[in-house]
Amino acid sequence: MTSGRLSDGPSCEMDKLIVQIVGKKHSDQQQVLLLGSDGTRIYSPKSEVLERELFSSTLKVWDHIEGTRLHLQIATLEGEPIRLPLLSGTKVTPRQADAQFNQIVPVLPFVALPGSKKVDDMGTPVLARGGYVYVFYQEKLWRELEIHVSENGNTYHDIDVARYRQQSGFLAGERKATGQALEDIWLPALWNNRHVQTLQLCFSEIQLSAARLERLEKDAASRDQRCDSPDLSGSKMRFKDLYKGKPDGKAMLDAFSGFDAKNPVAQALIAPIKATRLNLQYNAFPVSLAAPQRARQPGYERLLDHPARYLCDLSGQFPVESFREAKAFLAQAGRGVAVQDVRHLELTAMADALLASLPIEADAEPVDAGVLWEAQAGVVDVLDKARQRQVCGVLLDDACYRLRHLRQRVDTCQQLFALCARHSVLHPHHACALLVQQLVVPRSIRGQENPLHAAMAKLHEPGRRAINQCTATVQRAVVWRHMLSAQDALVASLKQSATEQMLADHLSLEGFDYVAAMYELSRTLATLALLPSNVDPLAPGGDMVDAVTGVGLWDQAVSLGQKFLNQAASDDTSPLHLMLWPECDLQTACAPYVVPVTDDENKGDGRFRATELARFETQPAPDPIAQVTLDATTLANLLAGDSLQNFFLINNGKATTAALVGIFENLQSAADGAANAVAKASQTLASAKGNANRANANVRSANDRLAQMQKRLGANADKINVNRQGRGVQQLRSMMPEHFGAAFLIRRNQVTPQHYVFGLEDLPGRESLPKTRYGEYLRPDGTPFGDIAPPHPSSTRLPKGDHLVLVIPRGHKTAQVVGDMNRTLKKAREAAGAVGDAERGHVRAKSGLSEAIEGLDAEKNKAAYRVQGSTPFCLAVLMLEVWNVSSESEALKQTMREKNSARATAGIISAIVDLTIALEALTVKLLGSQPKDFLSRKSLWVISEEGAERWLGKTLGEVITKQITSPGSISFFV
Incomplete structure (x- = not known):
């Protein structure tokens, strides 16, 4: 169906300039202007709406005038509108039946949100969290937009880049958004029937520094690595070929989160899903393809192994179901029997359920372990309006979130190992069972046949299950495997050039923000040096064997994380090395x-x-409330407390000396540990x-x-x-x-x-x-x-x-x-x-x-x-x-x-x-020097309501009543 048709075809039009804006029901906050050669005269267009099932659009039509040029105008909250150049040297554009020669695509920035249990989980597209979107056009920063997240969806607020640009680069300091709240971001896709090749986009958690922006403008190689360059062009035929009848976001979520690598049928079924997912990475896609979802809650998401399953559950029952599944797993594992299907098991829910079952320690504060797993209110799909308007999405990289999420999952594994140890020692025969598990159950020990294993033939299954019960073997095996998977995924992410460039974003900040970024990165890299046996108190020999199934887990001679760390520390030409030393x-x-x-x-x-x-x-330590980045807020609160204090720093009060010492400790211990593991393996x-x-x-x-x-x-x-x-x-x-x-x-x-x-x-x-x-x-x-x-x-x-x-x-x-x-x-x-x-x-x-x-x-x-x-x-x-x-x-x-x-x-x-x-x-x-409150939830610092909602999301911000707890729990939440 069409409305307001100007003509029936090309034969009825002469010398027209046509610009196609994909989608419908666009607001006037973003407009395409045709300006005269002197830039003062504005020519008014005529509009035509083309409504189709998969690909609707709005046409802007002018009489073609030589010497005119196109601009994008964006409404502001104060002062003059922002005007950005689109195209100089306009040409006559004959009308086309589908995609026009000149095309602008309104997009919503999406990111892939994979789980932490599989390295090859490609993730399903979800809306980008709060942060910034950078658009480079013709090798210059063209648009900078701040993303605001609310329960009703995201809005995008332009920063007037020209106001902060100077001859030698950009003005230092904060750049404030003055643009009105936009529902989407207009980007050029086609000019004169040619794809716009010079458009590049990236998402950032932080506002990039002036030095970083200048670098990205001048260094094409760095910009290519940091940014995505999707094909934004759209048409009825193109969208039909790429996406019609193909797996959608919900199918991707189910396939990746429930994938069983041992099942050949599952491997065959996932191939077309991966193909469609790759298409999303390189092309604009209809928003209708994304799964229905709720507003982003970054803090709560990082508690989960499958955060996308939570976001795509509009009923609010995901937390309840996860906690129920965790308790069911613990009940079966508590009988010493291995649980076959743990693909959807949430380890944080398991940790809270296990914690609730343990007696409260004398110096610990009572904790309601189930508070995070109560049902949440049902919500409406935040993409509902965008689906109706038939706008598009683009998939951007969010490597920073990936690193935070995976490190959080490794931290959770460490907590769970300690909780499993506390749980197992409650059994009266724990000591004997642990001795038998270490010395009798394994068929071989360090490559040598174990003569004591012959005694296992005399032990019936109830006795074998009792060994598992008294040593929490089943629970620890699940945690062990997940920790290895999360670490491998962390290595895979760190090897990506886009991740290196994201780290350069953070390490190009100034002042305390730079210190905080270095400290955060050092904590992440220290995570890679750990082996499960390093943090599992019940695996002193570096292995663990299920007494019932005989299936065992062993430390690798050198883990992928240790190899990566050793390589980074040894290669003084690698980008990561140059950032750290x-x-x-x-x-x-x-x-x-x-x-x-x-x-x-x-x-x-x-x-x-x-x-x-x-x-x-x-x-002295800066005021936590005054910090504008998540890393700086976290570190400032740590410095304000006493968790980073030691005897060497007593005379310095709570100065940022502790942060510098922490950077050295984390990086050097990780590098030394990795080098030692590599050297030991080569002996x-x-x-x-x-x-x-x-x-x-x-x-x-x-x-x-x-x-x-x-x-x-x-x-x-x-x-x-x-x-x-x-x-x-x-x-x-x-x-x-x-x-x-x-x-x-x-x-x-x-x-x-x-x-x-x-x-x-x-x-x-x-x-x-x-x-x-x-x-x-x-x-x-x-x-x-x-x-x-x-x-x-x-x-x-x-x-x-x-x-x-x-x-x-x-x-x-x-x-x-x-x-x-x-x-x-x-x-x-x-x-x-x-x-x-x-x-x-x-x-x-x-x-x-x-x-x-x-x-x-x-x-x-x-x-x-x-x-x-x-x-x-x-x-x-x-x-x-x-x-x-x-x-x-x-x-x-x-x-x-x-x-x-x-x-x-x-x-x-x-x-x-x-x-x-x-x-x-x-x-x-x-x-x-060992931490004594790793598992406690004693309040260490208080976060403002604005900060809690900004960085953690409304859901978790309300649940934790603005308090972040213990060093382990700090990474647990942020």
Whole structure:
């Protein structure tokens, strides 16, 4: 049906200019203007509406006039309308039966919203969340629009780009939206029967900085990677060929979220769905293709493994059904029986259901675990009006959301492992069952056949189920698999060039926003270094086997995440490396840091800017309410609390020093852990065995002890490496020159009394080591005969070699602070040793004074391990100490290989004892640095109502009553 027809065909028209606007019922807030050559005269068009089933449009028709040009006019809330150039040099355009020669397509920005359980989940299209849309046209920023989200749908608000443009780029600072609320965004698709090739779009959570915009305008390669360039042209025939009778958004959601890779039929059925999904990625599509959906709720969505299933459920019953399914899963898993279909299981619902079943801990606040899973109000499809108007959608990339979502899912897995451990220890036979599961159930252990497994043949199924019950095997196996899938998906996303460019967006911000973006990225990368067994308290051997099915899970020698981290840290030419670390070589690392005379320039590429970070070394924490990005708001609240505090920062109050320390800790621990895993996987076992067989018995014993020490040192058991630790030292020094600028690497044999060596000074005496290592005999009166193998004199010290260690001038304030803390710990351990001696005296005298012994036990625990109270040791300093102790360890191992003789054994064992003291001191500090409220929901910071709705969405903002909880839960919600 048509209305207001001007003609019946091309033969009735002469020299017309026709512009086709796809869709119908357009408002006058966006208009196409035909301007004269001087730009002052406006020619009025005639309008014609063409209504069709799949492809309706509105035609704007003018008499063609030479020298005229087309502009897009956008209404504003104040001042003059915004006018943007569309086409200069208009031509006569004959009328066409379908698509016209000149075409403008009103679009809604969509993003794909995949789940977290499968790497190849392509996601279904949903409306973009709150943020910004950038449109580049003819290699220049053409439109910048801010997205506002409401229960009725999204609106788009233009920013007058010309107002902020200057000759050298853009004005720094915030750019405010002045355009009226638009229901869609008009974009050019065809000019003079040619596709518009120079139109590029991207979505961003943040408003891009002036430096970043300038970079994207000048750097075509970066712009191509950052932006999408969909074919916007539309026609009845084109839409029919691409989408008529093809799978829609609802079919995509069901197929991807319920896909079973083991089912060959499912694999065949999903092929056409993937093809249609790819068409959406490269072409504009009718909004009618998208599934009915509710308004975006980013905070609540990140709680879910399948957020699109929640958004596309208009009834509001998804939370209730998810919680019910989680409880049903726990009930079956609690019987020790594996659950076959867990495709739609929501792990956060499982965590809350499991938490609700556990007794409340003494120091925990009561939590209504089911509050997030209550039914929500039914809603109307937010796309209802857009469907009626037959406008189009374009699919843009939202890599930032993908990273946040996947990291949140990994955090949830960590929480679930801890909850499963708490649940399993409630069983009276938990300890025995765990021992059997680790030593008897596996058919093989570390590649060797397990002889104890034969005993499983005598165990009937009820007994096997009991093992699973008492060790929460079924529950943990589900969590284990999901954690690996989420990490693999995280790696796949980080490898995308569009993701790298998105990170450059955030790392091109200025001031505290830049610090916060670096901190957030460091947390995400640290997630990749973890293995499930690292965070599963019930998998000390790095594996887990179902006692009923015999199906097992093992840690990979090197995970995909560790490979990616090691590659990024090693390749100093990769974009991610350049964003995270400064340049460094041996000469630089072996000299005190020289503060640059000029500040690092923000070139808009996200490269590491040490001077910008160093500005915040001693600044107070900013006001959380004043922050405009989610990362900055999160970090400002963390700094306002005490979750990032440690002894090193006490004298600095709550300065942003803690954030800089956190960046170093996260990145360096991730890089060290990944490098260690890669190196360990590449070692030749035969060579190690050959070295061991050539050693005599005493040296083998010492080597065994050294191997144990290196295992406990974990990711850092190696000499200091300039390419890795040297780069980390440079990063730490450049970010915090006042605290660590004087630190540098030096050969061990060049250390003088003027140098303070991290980790190898202010250590407890040898008398603090447990004497049970040597054995002890008592006389009849209870007094000791003496040690069987007394320790060597304390004057025997570690051999000095040419390996590198990290030092700082002894008079530097950092050396004094670290030394003071180590001496405090030393005194506490000595006090604990005195208490232990007193306790043994009571035992020997058979006093029977149980009360006194219990009191001494409590005092010992307090003195030795709780000296730091609620303030943990600084992990960054600990890492520096671990590097030095590890370097000493590796040097000692080399000495043992070179001096493989009986007369060298005494000195070597003495050196091992000294090194053991350093290791034990590190162990105590590491234990004191573990987070104690990972699973608690104690309120740490308060978020404004506006901020809660802006970043979390209305649903979650109301549920959490504006309070975000615990470090784990902070990432849990944001």
